[in-house]
Amino acid sequence: MPKDLRGFLAEYERANPKEFCRIKKEVDPKYEVAAILTKLEETRKLPILFYEKVKGSDLPVVTNLYSTKKKIASSLGIDPQKFRDKYLEAVENQIPPEIVSDGPVMEETIGEHDVDLKTLPMMTYHEGDAAPYITAGMVLAEDPETGKYNASFNRLMYKSRNRAGIFMTVGKHLHEIYSRMEERGKPLPISVSLGNHPAWALGALYIGAYGDSELGIIGGLLGGPAEVLRGNLTGTLFPAAAEIVLEGVVEPHLREEEGPFCEFSGYATGKGLRPVVTVKSMHLRKKAIYQDICGGQHREHLVMATIPMEANLYKSVKGAVPTLIDVHVPAPFSLIISIKKRFQGQAQSAMIAALSAEMYLKQVIVVDEDIDITNLQEVIWAVATRVQADRDILIIPGVRGSSLDPSSGAEGVMTKMGIDATAKPFLSSFPKRNKVPKEVMEGLKLEAYVNLDKL
Numbered sequence: 001m002p003k004d005l006r007g008f009l010a011e012y013e014r015a016n017p018k019e020f021c022r023i024k025k026e027v028d029p030k031y032e033v034a035a036i037l038t039k040l041e042e043t044r045k046l047p048i049l050f051y052e053k054v055k056g057s058d059l060p061v062v063t064n065l066y067s068t069k070k071k072i073a074s075s076l077g078i079d080p081q082k083f084r085d086k087y088l089e090a091v092e093n094q095i096p097p098e099i100v101s102d103g104p105v106m107e108e109t110i111g112e113h114d115v116d117l118k119t120l121p122m123m124t125y126h127e128g129d130a131a132p133y134i135t136a137g138m139v140l141a142e143d144p145e146t147g148k149y150n151a152s153f154n155r156l157m158y159k160s161r162n163r164a165g166i167f168m169t170v171g172k173h174l175h176e177i178y179s180r181m182e183e184r185g186k187p188l189p190i191s192v193s194l195g196n197h198p199a200w201a202l203g204a205l206y207i208g209a210y211g212d213s214e215l216g217i218i219g220g221l222l223g224g225p226a227e228v229l230r231g232n233l234t235g236t237l238f239p240a241a242a243e244i245v246l247e248g249v250v251e252p253h254l255r256e257e258e259g260p261f262c263e264f265s266g267y268a269t270g271k272g273l274r275p276v277v278t279v280k281s282m283h284l285r286k287k288a289i290y291q292d293i294c295g296g297q298h299r300e301h302l303v304m305a306t307i308p309m310e311a312n313l314y315k316s317v318k319g320a321v322p323t324l325i326d327v328h329v330p331a332p333f334s335l336i337i338s339i340k341k342r343f344q345g346q347a348q349s350a351m352i353a354a355l356s357a358e359m360y361l362k363q364v365i366v367v368d369e370d371i372d373i374t375n376l377q378e379v380i381w382a383v384a385t386r387v388q389a390d391r392d393i394l395i396i397p398g399v400r401g402s403s404l405d406p407s408s409g410a411e412g413v414m415t416k417m418g419i420d421a422t423a424k425p426f427l428s429s430f431p432k433r434n435k436v437p438k439e440v441m442e443g444l445k446l447e448a449y450v451n452l453d454k455l
């Protein structure tokens with residue numbers, strides 16, 4: 001199994017030529033890349049897109065890489081059905097990273113005075129975007145107390161040659177590390193890497209406790225240590241086989257306008273005063289490939305974020321309700337849980353466990369085991385026929401959530417909601433669902449009564 005992005009791309013293109021689209025015609029990074037993806041999604045086609053020529057940059061661009069579970073699963077050599085097992089196995093069997101002394105990303109280095117973000121094919125996706133953005137950058141940063149590294153994705157807004165605004169959700173781990181450095185009055189060194197093997201993205205999107213090691217999970221997913229280099233300018237770690245790495249620092253007590261940016265929530269989130277990254281150097285592989293993740297509500301963002309989120313939430317809710325059946329994230333900030341309710345109060349235990357495990361969650365619906373949680377019509381039917389609002393809705397005001405929800409208060413303080421859509425008191429004592437007897441359904445041949453070809 002290849003352990004870097006270009007190895008994976010070559011293998012995927014060979015095995016699935018119809019799902020890999022090379023585009024030779026020059027494309028404009030302003031709006032055109034988003035327009036092409038939007039139109040393709042309308043036709044339900046989701047190939048990996050490889051743009052050989054992007055206006056204004058020498059670097060080719062790969063995008064839509066995580067648009068289907070199949071693509072990500074094949075990068076790990078597993079069946080898409082096995083994601084949850086594989087992910088939780090990696091969380092349980094972490095492999096610590098290995099610091100190596102050299103790696104492909106060191107093939108070219110551009111120093112502090114020459115570095116220019118404009119050489120990267122940063123994209124502008126939607127009318128509401130404040131500037132070109134880097135969206136597929138994975139940030140590594142070290143906690144000043146424990147020395148542990150955190151990995152996360154954070155959007156970067158182009159400001160000038162060597163400066164970019166960074167969006168760190170208040171309450172998430174990178175923001176906590178930055179706050180700890182800021183309390184000490186020190187700049188936070190970070191690395192931003194683009195173009196990693198998909199296992200890095202799955203690991204970075206882990207939503208565990210502060211201090212849990214995403215790098216260890218990446219190792220678990222890769223089946224061997226994540227290889228990292230220590231930057232000699234900033235002292236921070238970065239992936240040795242990334243396509244592109246930016247080393248930089250985030251200055252303390254400095255805030256500038258960042259945003260708006262059209263987000264996965266479906267909205268351009270308002271401007272905020274946010275920290276700024278000063279880029280100190282750029283490392284690149286020869287013929288580096290720039291990775292892009294189209295901003296907004298596109299398949300890629302939703303698919304890649306949902307895999308680790310569902311695995312993590314499954315684990316957390318299972319800890320509270322042993323008879324958990326399944327979890328499903330159908331839309332931003334939303335979760336549906338099915339349980340086999342044995343005791344009163346278990347739907348509430350499930351929703352509290354889920355809301356505590358993932359800060360971004362805002363609404364949770366709990367249903368019984370007879371409901372297909374991937375079928376939203378069935379879920380809404382359960383809400384319509386098993387819920388009394390004054391009895392079954394849990395409302396928790398004043399909780400931290402995502403500031404990307406435009407209905408939230410200042411920087412993401414919001415009211416969270418759980419809906420207990422299980423039958424009361426139990427499914428077994430609830431009116432029976434309409435059902436023709438099983439033996440009749442199985443024994444009856446429709447063709448004996450109806451000529452289907454004529455209908």
Ligand SMILES: Cc1cc2nc3c(=O)[nH]c(=O)nc-3n(C[C@H](O)[C@H](O)[C@H](O)COP(=O)(O)O)c2cc1C
Nearest residue numbers: 152153154155167168169172173174205206207293
């Ligand atoms: C493409 C993509 C872009 C993201 N951009 C941001 C961002 O700009 N800011 C942010 O706080 N989280 C962003 N996230 C979500 C975080 O990366 C994610 O919540 C991660 O688990 C946070 O890491 P942590 O749990 O260590 O805090 C993004 C996720 C994806 C998939």
Ligand SMILES: [Mn+2]
Nearest residue numbers: 150151173211
């Ligand atoms: Mn973390």
